[in-house]
């Protein structure tokens with residue numbers, strides 16, 4: 001190896017020695033948002049059965065402590081859920097659909113007729129059962145797990161989750 | 175694969191020639207270690223730009239969010255503490271290298287014609303490195319950044335005529351807050367780095383010009399290949415980086431003090447090490463001479479440094495050099511001595527240690543609160559972390575307002591004329607009081623409050639019955655604020671409580687609980703919801719009310735505290751502190 005080649009090699013080694021101790025932690029730092037969240041969503045009581053009438057969807061806010069990076073906002077609405085009471089005898093008696101549109105995540109509203117859902121962003125239309133009625137959304141509105149206690153006017157508890165938009169399968173985020 | 179691409183790029187843009195011109199690698203000088211100071215400074219600047227950009231991804235410049243975002247960088251992001259640590263200590267290294275560069279230039283007389291501009295640029299670069307360090311210091315908006323910036327800008331404001339205006343412009347007004355953060359941020363991430371990059375480029379261009387066409391009379395040397403230069407520069411940079419990383423690892427990153435709190439009383443602000451000598455000057459100069467310390471001496475030093483190249487022409491050859499070196503050595507010696515004095519005075523100062531300890535405790539508490547999932551930085555901002563913490567704020571208010579007469583765990587600040595407030599409202603307090611009301615912990619020190627003592631003497635309650643009364647009264651403090659006595663008494667678990675009839679018989683002859691007992695035998699405070707927030711609030715606001723201790727002689731009554739003296743939020747903090755309703759500090763390891 002000539003002196004020149006040796007120098008060249010040493011220069012490369014030193015450059016790497018200078019760059020890597022910063023580049024590697026820098027990369028880790030950049031990738032931090034991929035950290036697994038502590039996740040594990042729980043059930044929230046949103047309403048009582050008597051708050052709902054058959055065939056008339058109502059939206060309820062999910063209220064939780066919201067952690068936005070370093071700030072904690074106590075008891076904030078973090079999402080909305082449509083609750084739809086089913087006709088007598090159907091089990092479960094209530095269906096919960098998240099108001100987040102499976103297309104690109106806008107908030108789905110009730111259509112003017114009160115009998116279907118309409119997303120104002122790209123005009124996705126869903127039936128009252130959440131099935132898409134045009135080709136905009138890749139999948140039906142996302143149903144959420146629900147718990148209803150026994151009793152004459154039970155509390156309706158919903159497990160609020162978010163799902164990846166655009167996909168035709170339901171993939172929970174985080 | 176790559177070569178055709180590079181060829182194509184070169185053909186269309188002339189990239190190779192541009193690159194060769196930019197790297198202009200011809201050199202006549204021999205590669206020497208002492209010439210690596212400048213290049214290492216430049217490489218540190220690149221490191222600062224890189225780590226600084228990373229920090230900007232999470233840093234949030236406002237007085238309410240800055241501290242939280244810095245803590246988030248340190249603790250929530252992977253390697254965040256390391257990135258911030260490198261950014262902080264490499265910045266300090268830039269100050270040192272900027273100084274070394276000047277020393278070396280001075281020693282080798284590199285300010286001499288035609289290198290006057292190298293010298294001046296070097297001075298400006300050092301000034302910019304210090305400014306970057308100072309502006310960066312404020313950005314976490316912690317106690318340290320807040321108070322030292324306040325001190326430094328107040329010093330600037332003391333300069334005659336222009337001072338107050340400059341200060342206002344820098345701070346963004348008279349108050350230190352959001353605008354101070356945004357201004358310092360803009361200076362730190364754009365203005366100063368751009369200026370520094372321009373000066374650095376100019377310095378490099380000058381150096382190159384002189385290397386290619388050496389000034390007359392300078393030997394051209396044997397000339398080393400650019401590889402040798404590059405290698406020496408890289409090795410020197412590696413050494414500096416290794417030292418920086420070593421410090422970061424040893425100290426676990428850069429410091430973060432408790433969030434800035436303009437109302438905190440006793441924060442012992444100290445400047446960075448390179449300003450300690452000025453700090454010490456301020457301590458020893460009497461007030462009427464303070465401008466000598468803050469303006470005349472530093473101004474004179476800077477002026478002399480700037481004028482060195484010109485003095486060199488005026489004075490006989492060589493004399494200026496000897497003088498300049500002597501002056502600088504004397505200055506460094508003086509600064510070193512003053513810095514050492516500053517540290518020595520602090521080390522021997524008990525009050526400083528106490529204040530420092532308090533600041534450390536506040537810092538640890540703030541960080542514990544912010545990191546706890548159930549606490550977190552409140553939306554009002556990081557300053558409110560401690561103001562909304564019962565352990566810090568509640569205890570602080572209690573100590574200031576109450577411990578003149580009351581005591582806490584036996585410790586007070588004056589002659590004790592009231593009860594011990596530690597765990598007031600708890601079952602423990604209640605049990606102790608009913609066992610021995612005459613103890614100083616309870617009513618022993620209170621003039622005119624013999625009621626309970628007399629009861630103790632005459633009461634025929636059996637121990638087991640007394641226990642049931644305690645059980646019953648221990649429910650009082652948790653009666654919700656929106657419940658009336660009737661609503662409370664109609665609850666099944668209350669109506670059926672075995673302690674209720676005993677309470678009615680033994681306590682109800684003196685104490686009033688609306689709807690349960692009338693009192694009347696002798697004067698006593700009303701007991702409904704005793705120990706709860708509302709009971710304590712009324713006791714604090716209106717101690718002379720008939721349902722509190724209005725029956726005592728006025729001179730023995732507790733003085734009332736209106737909302738102007740103890741705000742309702744502070745009162746809530748006190749109550750929650752007494753109830754132990756706060757994030758418990760981790761057991762000391």
Ligand code: FES
Pocket residue numbers: 101102103104105106119120121122123124136
């Ligand atoms: S987001 Fe709902 S239709 Fe596009």
